[in-house]
Amino acid sequence: MNKSETSEKVARLIDANLNRLKEGIRVIEDINRYIYDDASLTSELKSLRHKLQIIYSQERLYFRDIENDVQKKSIESELKRSSVTDLVIANFSRAQESARVLEESFKLIDPVLSEIAKEVRYGLYGVEKKFFLKHSATEV
Template sequence: MDGVLRIIDANLNRLREGLRVIEDTIRFINDDRESTLVLKDARHTLENLVNELPGGYMALLKSRDSAGDVGAGLNTDSEMTRRTHGEILTANFKRAQEAARVLEEYGKIFSVEQAVEIKKIRFLLYGLEKELIPAHDNNTSSQ
């Protein structure tokens, strides 16, 4: 079960981080209060789901093995190159959507209801991405 908890922990972190980057970009660059609140609510929903896991946050923390993670130092060139806030938004929308999908699948092990909540966040992100990515930056989907 530690492997499953490591997957959940890594993807919760990935989803939280992606949501925060999107939220801060929308808040400070776009000055979009409504979308900022939607993203903040999604982050808080995620935190509530963590607390509902067996053992909660502490179980995830105990399963974490950052030092032994074979993928921790792997980066692609595109990950290290961002020229516009549109590229940053696109990369983080994709990162968050992928993490949500993994959480949705592995969350079914613990709770179908939690998996449904994660799916709602994933589809929220799909909608916000379409709405918020500037048209001239829409062709950048690298991570």
């Protein structure tokens, strides 16, 4: 793979993980907003999600290749959730993993953006702890 192909593949990797990260945060944010009526955690999550705007680049859309994504089909475990807590756990994991991929990927391009992804990842760790300390006894 030449340097141009590599940068295109990295752009695709960043695009996919930024989408996954923002979507995961949004699911948790909306659960805190609409199910738990938790203004504090909703606000923290919204702030983390908005922190990602500086990372967004319309140019990466050019490298998006949904049709040829080898993993776009869901596996069985992704199709089943038995509770809101399961949704929260799955989406915290999804978001944290994506933030880590972004953190590592941006080390190839822009260390400042790598640090932003790291800050978001650690922010998610903190919000996750707060969520489960507040809501672990209130299963929905």
